[in-house]
Amino acid sequence: MMTGSIRKHDESRPKPIRDRLWWVVSAPSLWALHFLACYITAAIWCEKASHPEQMSFLYALITGYSVVALVGIAAVGWLSYRNFRRGDPPLPYDFDDPQDRTHFIGFTTFLLAALSGIATLFTVLVFVLVGTCD
Amino acid sequence: MSTEEQTERLLKAWETPRGWRYWSAVNNSEVGLWYTLTAFAFFLFGGVLALIMRIQLAVPDNNWLTPDQYNQIFTMHGSVMMFLFAVPILEAISIMLLPEMMGARDLPFPRLSAYGFWCFLIGGIFVCGSLFFGVGPRGGWFMYPPMTTEYQTGVGPDIWLLGLSFIEVASIAAAVELIVGALKCRPPGMRLNLIPLYAWYILVVAVMILFAFPPLIAGDLLMELERALDWPFFDADRGGDPMLWQHLFWIFGHPEVYIVFLPSIALVAMIVPTFAKTPMAGYGWIVLAAVGTGFLSFGLWVHHMFTTGLPGITIGIFSAASEAVAIPTGVQIFCFIATLLIGRVTKSVCLLFVLAGLATFIIGGLTGVMVAIAPFDYQAHDTYFIVGHLHYVLVGGTIFPIVAGFYYYYPFVTGKQLSERLGTLAFWLMLIGFNVAFFPMHLSGLWGMPRRVYTYPGGMGFDLPNLISSGGAFVLGAGFVVLLWDVLRPKGKQPLVKRNLWNAGTLEWSGQVPDKPWGIRSIPIITTRYPLWEQENLLTDIDEGKFYLPDAEEGLRETMVTSTVDAEPMQCLRVPGPTFLTMFAALFTGGVFIFSTYHWWIAAGISGLLSFGTIVTWLWTGTALIPEKATKDVGRGLTLPTYVSGPSAVGWWAMFITMLGDMTAFVSLVFGYFFYWTVHDTFPPTEFDGRSVAGPGVFWPLATIGLSVIAWGSVIAARHLNRRDRPVGFYLSLTVSVTSAGLAAASLFWGPYANGMDPTHHVYSASVCVLVLWTIVHLVVGVVMLLYCGARRLAGRMDATHDADIVNVTLYWHFLVLTVAMTGCVIGLFPLVA
Ligand code: HEM
Ligand SMILES: [Cu+2]
Numbered sequence: 001m002m003t004g005s006i007r008k009h010d011e012s013r014p015k016p017i018r019d020r021l022w023w024v025v026s027a028p029s030l031w032a033l034h035f036l037a038c039y040i041t042a043a044i045w046c047e048k049a050s051h052p053e054q055m056s057f058l059y060a061l062i063t064g065y066s067v068v069a070l071v072g073i074a075a076v077g078w079l080s081y082r083n084f085r086r087g088d089p090p091l092p093y094d095f096d097d098p099q100d101r102t103h104f105i106g107f108t109t110f111l112l113a114a115l116s117g118i119a120t121l122f123t124v125l126v127f128v129l130v131g132t133c134d
Numbered sequence: 135m136s137t138e139e140q141t142e143r144l145l146k147a148w149e150t151p152r153g154w155r156y157w158s159a160v161n162n163s164e165v166g167l168w169y170t171l172t173a174f175a176f177f178l179f180g181g182v183l184a185l186i187m188r189i190q191l192a193v194p195d196n197n198w199l200t201p202d203q204y205n206q207i208f209t210m211h212g213s214v215m216m217f218l219f220a221v222p223i224l225e226a227i228s229i230m231l232l233p234e235m236m237g238a239r240d241l242p243f244p245r246l247s248a249y250g251f252w253c254f255l256i257g258g259i260f261v262c263g264s265l266f267f268g269v270g271p272r273g274g275w276f277m278y279p280p281m282t283t284e285y286q287t288g289v290g291p292d293i294w295l296l297g298l299s300f301i302e303v304a305s306i307a308a309a310v311e312l313i314v315g316a317l318k319c320r321p322p323g324m325r326l327n328l329i330p331l332y333a334w335y336i337l338v339v340a341v342m343i344l345f346a347f348p349p350l351i352a353g354d355l356l357m358e359l360e361r362a363l364d365w366p367f368f369d370a371d372r373g374g375d376p377m378l379w380q381h382l383f384w385i386f387g388h389p390e391v392y393i394v395f396l397p398s399i400a401l402v403a404m405i406v407p408t409f410a411k412t413p414m415a416g417y418g419w420i421v422l423a424a425v426g427t428g429f430l431s432f433g434l435w436v437h438h439m440f441t442t443g444l445p446g447i448t449i450g451i452f453s454a455a456s457e458a459v460a461i462p463t464g465v466q467i468f469c470f471i472a473t474l475l476i477g478r479v480t481k482s483v484c485l486l487f488v489l490a491g492l493a494t495f496i497i498g499g500l501t502g503v504m505v506a507i508a509p510f511d512y513q514a515h516d517t518y519f520i521v522g523h524l525h526y527v528l529v530g531g532t533i534f535p536i537v538a539g540f541y542y543y544y545p546f547v548t549g550k551q552l553s554e555r556l557g558t559l560a561f562w563l564m565l566i567g568f569n570v571a572f573f574p575m576h577l578s579g580l581w582g583m584p585r586r587v588y589t590y591p592g593g594m595g596f597d598l599p600n601l602i603s604s605g606g607a608f609v610l611g612a613g614f615v616v617l618l619w620d621v622l623r624p625k626g627k628q629p630l631v632k633r634n635l636w637n638a639g640t641l642e643w644s645g646q647v648p649d650k651p652w653g654i655r656s657i658p659i660i661t662t663r664y665p666l667w668e669q670e671n672l673l674t675d676i677d678e679g680k681f682y683l684p685d686a687e688e689g690l691r692e693t694m695v696t697s698t699v700d701a702e703p704m705q706c707l708r709v710p711g712p713t714f715l716t717m718f719a720a721l722f723t724g725g726v727f728i729f730s731t732y733h734w735w736i737a738a739g740i741s742g743l744l745s746f747g748t749i750v751t752w753l754w755t756g757t758a759l760i761p762e763k764a765t766k767d768v769g770r771g772l773t774l775p776t777y778v779s780g781p782s783a784v785g786w787w788a789m790f791i792t793m794l795g796d797m798t799a800f801v802s803l804v805f806g807y808f809f810y811w812t813v814h815d816t817f818p819p820t821e822f823d824g825r826s827v828a829g830p831g832v833f834w835p836l837a838t839i840g841l842s843v844i845a846w847g848s849v850i851a852a853r854h855l856n857r858r859d860r861p862v863g864f865y866l867s868l869t870v871s872v873t874s875a876g877l878a879a880a881s882l883f884w885g886p887y888a889n890g891m892d893p894t895h896h897v898y899s900a901s902v903c904v905l906v907l908w909t910i911v912h913l914v915v916g917v918v919m920l921l922y923c924g925a926r927r928l929a930g931r932m933d934a935t936h937d938a939d940i941v942n943v944t945l946y947w948h949f950l951v952l953t954v955a956m957t958g959c960v961i962g963l964f965p966l967v968a
Contacts, residue, residue: 006702007702010702021699028426096662098325116429123451125454130446132447133447
C-alpha cells in the first residue's frame with residue numbers, strides 16, 4: 001500500500017483551531033491557571049489579609065475563578081465531543097485520513113477536558129471542606 | 135543512476151568516522167549509545183553506593199562508615215540515581231530510538247545532542263569524583279538550606295550546585311532536541327493520530343523538563359550566590375527564607391518523578407503490543423494519560439512540604455491534586471492490562487520485567503496515595519517508610535521497564551540477542567531481592583526508624599528488618615551482575631538475529647541486520663500506527679529506495695522536515711556531520727562550572743572565553759548555511775526547499791522552546807521576589823540592621839524599559855530591512871539596537887548602583903540584584919547575537935532570502951523585551967504599590 005495523498009505543506013491553507021495541537025492542551029491549561037490562581041490567592045490571603053479568618057472575599061474570588069475555568073473547560077469538552085461524534089466515520093480511527101486525525105484530536109481533548117474538570121472540582125472542594133488558613 | 139550507486143552514496147554520506155575520529159561522531163545512533171552506556175555506568179556506581187549503605191545498616195551500632203562518609207554516600211546515591219541516571223538514560227534511549235521510530239535519518243540538531251552528551255559525561259565524572267576526595271556533598275539529594283548554606287562550608291554543596299546545573303543544561307538541550315524531533319521530523323503521512331505512543335510520551339516528558347528544570351536552575355543560582363557572594367536568599371537573619379528553596383526544588387522535584395516514570399512507561403507501551411501481537415488498546419486514552427499526568431504532576435509539589443506549617447488550604451489544594459493524578463496514571467495501566475488480555479501473549483523475559491514493573495509500581499502508588507494524605511504523612515515523613523515507598527515507585531516505574539527495554543532493544547542495537555536463560559535468572563534475583571530489600575523498610579519506618587541515619591541502636595525492633603533488607607539488596611545486586619554479564623559477554627560466535635526478530639509493528643524495526651548507519655534506506659510514507667504490520671510491502675519498498683531521499687547526490691546528510699499536525703513535507707533538512715567542536719565546547723563549558731566551584735575565577739574566565747569561541751565557531755560553520763540550490767527533488771516527484779526560516783524552520787522552534795525554558799527560570803526568580811513580599815510585613819523594608827535599605831528607584835528601571843523597547847523595535851526593523859535587501863538600513867538599525875541595548879544594560883545597573891544597594895544587606899536587595907543580574911546578562915547575549923547577525927551579513931552568509939539568523943534573533947528579542955519589562959516593573963514600580 002503506497003497510496004496516501006502526500007502533498008506539500010501549505011502555510012496559507014486555513015486550519016481550524018480544533019485541528020491544532022494546542023487545542024489538545026487547552027483544557028488542562030485552564031486547570032493549571034485555575035490551580036495557580038487559587039493557590040496564589042489563598043497564599044497571599046493567608047499571609048497578607050488583615051483578617052484572614054473572614055473568608056468571604058476570598059470565597060468570592062475563588063468562585064469567580066472557578067466559574068470561568070469550569071465554563072471554559074466545559075466549552076472545550078463540548079466542542080471536542082461534537083468533533084469526534086460528527087459524521088461517525090467507521091471504526092477504528094487509526095489511519096491516514098484527515099477525518100481520523102480530527103476524530104483523534106476531538107476524542108483526546110474531550111477526555112482531557114473531563115480530567116481537567118474533575119481536577120478543578122477537586123481544588124474547589126478543598127475550599128468547601130477545609131476553609132481555613134490554620 | 136542505478137540503485138547500487140545511490141546506496142553507495144547514501145552510505146558514504148552517513149558513514150561513521152573510524153579510528154580515533156570515531157569520537158567526533160554526532161549521529162544519533164552513536165551519541166545515543168554512548169549516552170546510554172554512560173548513564174548505565176552511573177547507575178552501577180549509584181548501586182554500589184547503595185550496597186555500601188546496606189552493609190553499614192545491616193547490623194546495629196555499626197561503625198564501619200563514619201557519619202560523615204555515610205552522609206556523603208546517601209547524598210551521592212540519591213543525586214546520582216536521579217540526575218546522572220534516571221533522567222539521562224531516558225533521554226539517551228530516546229535520542230537513540232526516536233528518529234528510528236519515525237523513519238528519520240537523525241534528530242534535527244545532532245551536534246546539540248553530542249554537546250549534551252559530553253557535558254553530561256564531564257559533569258557526571260566531576261560530581262562523582264568528589265566522593266573519592268572525601269569532599270562530596272552531604273545535604274541529601276534535595277540539599278535543604280540552611281544546612282547546605284550556613285553549616286556546610288566545604289566545596290561539597292558547590293560541587294552539587296554547579297556540577298548538576300551544568301548537567302541540567304545538558305538535559306534541557308536534549309529536551310529541545312526531542313521536542314523538535316517529535317514535532318517536525320516525522321515521516322510524511324504520520325499525522326498526530328498515528329504517532330508511536332513512545333513519541334507522545336517523550337514529547338510530554340521533554341516539555342515537562344522544559345518547565346521543571348529551570349526552577350531548579352534558578353534555585354541553584356540563588357544558593358550559589360548565597361554561598362559564593364553572601365547574598366542572603368536563605369538566611370533568615372537577613373530576611374531570607376529557606377522555604378523558597380523548598381518550593382523551587384520541589385516544583386522541579388515532583389515533576390521529576392514523572393519525568394523518569396513516563397519514558398519508562400513509554401518503553402512498556404512499545405513492548406506490550408509486540409508481545410500481545412495486537413495494537414495497543416485505547417490509544418487516545420493513553421495520550422490522555424500522558425498529557426494529563428504531565429500537567430497534573432506540576433500541581434503536587436507542596437506534598438513534600440506538608441510538615442512545614444503551611445496554611446491548611448494550601449495543604450488541601452496540593453493533597454487533592456496528588457490524589458487526582460492517580461486517575462490518569464491508573465488509566466494507562468488499565469490500557470496495558472487490557473491489551474495483554476485481548477492479545478495472544480508470547481512469553482519472554484522482556485514481558486516478565488514489564489509485569490514486575492507494573493506490579494511493583496502499583497504497590498508504590500498505593501503507599502504514595504497514603505502519604506499524599508497529610509495526617510498520614512505527618513507520621514511517615516522522614517522515616518524509612520518513605521524510603522520504601524520511593525524505591526517501589528522508582529524501581530517499579532523506572533528500573534524494571536528499562537531492563538525490559540534492554541532485553542527488547544538489545545538486538546536492535548547490536549544485532550545479537552540477550553540470553554533468555556540468564557534473563558530469567560536475573561529476573562527472579564531482581565524481583566525477589568527487591569521485595570526482600572524494600573518491603574521491610576515500610577515496617578521499620580512505621581516502627582519509627584528515621585531515614586538518613588548512619589546507624590541505629592540495637593533492641594529497638596530495627597535489627598531484623600534491616601538485616602533482611604541488606605540481604606535482599608545483595609540478591610538484587612546479584613541480579614544486576616547477571617544482567618551486566620549478559621550485556622557485556624562476548625557474543626562473537628552467536629549468530630545475528632533475523633530482521634525484526636520480535637515481529638514488532640513499529641518503524642524502528644525496519645532496520646537491516648547488521649544495521650546501516652543511514653537510519654533508514656528511504657523515508658517512507660506512513661498511513662497506519664503499526665506500519666510493519668499494516669502496510670504491505672513496506673520493507674521492500676523502503677529497501678529498494680522507492681520512498682523519499684533514497685540518494686545523497688551532494689554527499690550531504692539529509693532528512694525530512696514535516697508539519698506538526700499532519701506531517702506534510704516542508705523541507706529537506708541538511709544535518710551536520712562529525713565534528714570535535716562539540717566535545718571541545720563541552721570541555722570548556724565544563725571548565726567554567728568546575729573552576730568556579732573552587733573560586734578559580736581567572737581559569738573560569740579563560741575557559742568561558744574558549745567555550746564562547748568554540749560555540750560561535752560551531753554556529754558560524756554549521757548552522758543556517760546557504761545551500762547550493764534552493765530546492766531539491768526528494769523523490770516521487772516531490773520538490774522541497776532546502777532552506778527555510780521563521781516558524782517553519784527547526785531552528786526557530788529550537789529558539790522558541792529554549793526561550794520558554796529561559797522564561798520559566800526567570801519567572802522563578804520573580805516568584806522569589808514576591809515570595810519574600812508575602813512572608814514579610816513590610817517589603818521592601820525601609821530599614822534593616824541600623825541601615826536604611828536602598829532600592830533601585832523608579833527612573834532608571836523605567837529608562838531601561840524605554841531603551842530596550844527602542845532596541846527591540848530596531849531589531850524588528852533590521853529584520854524587515856534585511857528581507858527587503860537594504861543593507862545600509864539594516865546595519866544602521868542594527869547599530870541603533872546594539873547601542874540602545876548597551877545603554878539599557880547600563881541604566882539597569884546604574885539604578886541599584888547609584889542608590890547604593892548592597893545585595894548582602896537584606897534579602898530585598900539581593901532579590902532586586904539577582905533580577906538585574908539576570909536581565910543584564912540577557913541583554914549582553916542579545917547584543918552578541920545582533921553582532922553575530924551583522925557579521926553574517928558582512929560575510930555573505932546571510933542575505934535577503936536566507937535570513938534565519940536574524941529571524942531567530944528577533945524571536946530571542948521578543949522574549950528579551952518581555953524579561954526587561956517584567957524586571958523593570960517589578961523592581962521599579964512594585965515598591966510603590968506594595
Ligand atoms: C539498587 C538498589 C537500591 C538500593 C539497595 C537503595 C538503597 C537506598 C537506601 C538504603 C536509601 C536511604 C538512605 C538513607 O536515608 O539513609 C536510599 C535513598 C534513596 N534512593 Fe536508593 N537504593 C537503590 C536504588 C535506587 C534507585 C534505582 C533510585 C532512583 C532511580 C534510588 C533513589 C534514591 C533516592 C532519591 C534516595 C533518597 C536519598 C536522600 O535521602 O537524599 N535508589 N536508597
Ligand atoms: Cu511528589
